[in-house]
Amino acid sequence: MKSKRIVIIGAGPAGLMAADVLSGHGVHVDVFEAKASVGRKFLMAGKGGLNITHSEPLSDFIARYDQSDWLKPMLEEFDAQKIVLWMESLGVSSFIGTSGRIFPTEMKAAPLLRHWLSDLKKRGVRVHCKHYWEGFTNEGSLRFATAEGEKVIVSDATILALGGASWPSLGSDGAWVRILAQKGIAINPLLPSNCGFKAQWSPHMDSHLGKPLKNVLGWVKSDSGEMQKSSSEAILTTYGIEGGLVYALSRPLREEIIAHGEATLYLDLLPYVTISKLTALLAPSGKQSINNIWRKAGLDSVKTALIRELLPKDKWSDPYCVAAIVKKYPIKLIGMQPMEEAISTAGGVKREALTEDLMICNLSNVYCAGEMLDWDAPTGGYLLTAAFASGRFAANGILKNLLNDDIHPCHNDS
């Protein structure tokens, strides 16, 4: 095994984690990366605070993924607790923040990445930057574009950890889709996920754009009547709406928009007040202005502006009409923000194209890991956890298969 040459393409969280596992078993690993430095999206993820994983019970954690059955064995092998221990092994402490999310104490990705790379280097992992993978030769070797021209690399096993296609300037451009599709590998189209959505605001909303909508509950009704809910913050923007609340609902919203050209996001602007209590709070009282009554009922300036945006003026003093709109405020969404601006991408290499060990069924000894696999999840640490866990899983697949020279049954064959 130690004489085998393993190549990993893509030095993001999935690829580096695969290198971690393999080098931990004394295997020679070469990591090839398109950009001039590694982990650029990982570093970007750390800019606003690196939410690396989540502390909720594992069964709830796994249920956050659209492909929870598929990811379950991977996440069980590398769950939030293991991520925390792994960070500690690199000298990086962590803490549990509000709503159970886990962050490195320093919040940033850079110190963790620095310690990680130094550890990998000590174990002999060789990282080759500025090597852009362009596909396979007829013999199945790997073709790279480099400043010195094309290089052909032979490997005993390869892990593709090429990411999705959001923020392509950070390296993941999704060009692998064409290469693998030409080989007949089943791929679901890449689509923006955890992204903002387009809505049209009247000029009256201008002074409220860029401001947060706090303590609201959002939900989407799908064609099947199923309802998905999210309670977090949203931000009204010039193009529409963004923030944790819509990111968490991005899958059902995206599906509605693809099917019908638009989707309705419903908001409860005051989820902690019942409609009957709210109606009583909104009742006209003496000489109080409408603004004053609404403010005392808990409606801040952004929520007030939203009500005025939708409700005709002659209804503003009707507590029943105002309460009804506050408890079920519809926002028509007419599109998604482009993939380049999304936090992640849905779609990717389908489960049935891979063995249980994440090897591509019709490409012997080529494995896939990370965001390039066909799974989707909200923000909250779920994206990085699945990238790490699938990277480990693919590496363990190589260890098992190259050692045992196993037969690799495909999902749809079993």
Ligand SMILES: Cc1cc2nc3c(=O)[nH]c(=O)nc-3n(C[C@H](O)[C@H](O)[C@H](O)COP(=O)(O)OP(=O)(O)OC[C@H]3O[C@@H](n4cnc5c(N)ncnc54)[C@H](O)[C@@H]3O)c2cc1C
């Ligand atoms: C702004 C932002 C904030 C985020 N915040 C969080 C967060 O707080 N928590 C969370 O869980 N997730 C977050 N994410 C998502 C998370 O960063 C990704 O899901 C994760 O990085 C995916 O890991 P990966 O290894 O699969 O892919 P990537 O990190 O995209 O790595 C893939 C690597 O492959 C390289 N590559 C691509 N094509 C080629 C090629 N042809 N040849 C050679 N190399 C190639 C790329 O350059 C890249 O280095 C955030 C993402 C963004 C954009």
